[in-house]
Amino acid sequence: TGNMESSSWGGGGGKGGIAPLMNTPSFNSRATAQMVFKALLKTSPDLNVAMLHKLVKEENFDTGKQLKEFPTEKIEGKRIGILGYGNIGREVAKIAQVFNMKVVVHEVMQNQKKWIESEGLIYADTIEEAAKGSDFISIHTGLGTPDLNTGKFANESIIGEKVLNLLNEGAVVINYDRGELIDVKALDRALSSGKIRYAAIDADIFKNP
Numbered sequence: 001t002g003n004m005e006s007s008s009w010g011g012g013g014g015k016g017g018i019a020p021l022m023n024t025p026s027f028n029s030r031a032t033a034q035m036v037f038k039a040l041l042k043t044s045p046d047l048n049v050a051m052l053h054k055l056v057k058e059e060n061f062d063t064g065k066q067l068k069e070f071p072t073e074k075i076e077g078k079r080i081g082i083l084g085y086g087n088i089g090r091e092v093a094k095i096a097q098v099f100n101m102k103v104v105v106h107e108v109m110q111n112q113k114k115w116i117e118s119e120g121l122i123y124a125d126t127i128e129e130a131a132k133g134s135d136f137i138s139i140h141t142g143l144g145t146p147d148l149n150t151g152k153f154a155n156e157s158i159i160g161e162k163v164l165n166l167l168n169e170g171a172v173v174i175n176y177d178r179g180e181l182i183d184v185k186a187l188d189r190a191l192s193s194g195k196i197r198y199a200a201i202d203a204d205i206f207k208n209p
Contacts, residue, residue: 026087033091036138036176039200043172045072076100081130084140085112092138093121106130127158131166138174139181161186170197179203
């Protein structure tokens with residue numbers, strides 16, 4: 001339902017024609033969570049897979065001698081901040097636990113704190129607390145409700161300069177939710193400075209060419 005205004009649907013004018021619309025929560029939660037982890041594993045460790053493939057094909061790669069030239073870093077023990085503990089956020093947390101990551105969850109519904117902690121996760125009272133010292137941050141909050149006066153959604157730009165600066169140097173930002181959750185200009189600055197190493201995006205984030 002969050003994509004009804006998108007061009008793929010036909011835009012706000014309904015140019016795409018008439019079709020039944022239903023909300024299907026949890027239908028693709030696990031698939032989305034797995035996509036998040038595919039993005040995470042693609043970026044960490046940061047191996048030049050194309051170069052390795054080329055060297056192997058050329059029979060020019062000796063594992064015993066040349067592997068040291070391609071250092072890898074484990075994600076085990078790394079800290080991931082997960083914003084939102086709905087169907088998708090919960091699935092992401094489960095996968096992160098399997099990889100023995102340090103999983104920190106921020107959820108606005110405080111009544112879920114005991115539940116989150118009972119599952120072996122760390123509860124963060126604020127987004128900033130979840131971001132502080134994290135090597136990865138993954139957003140699963142949805143846009144929230146719109147302000148009728150400004151038209152701005154409750155969760156719009158919740159990932160801004162302050163939050164990005166709290167992440168570890170060379171962190172990875174993953175947004176498989178809504179594009180508007182990230183302040184694009186702040187993300188651009190963070191990528192340019194190297195503060196953020198990668199941004200894995202599956203959202204309509206680039207509104208302006």
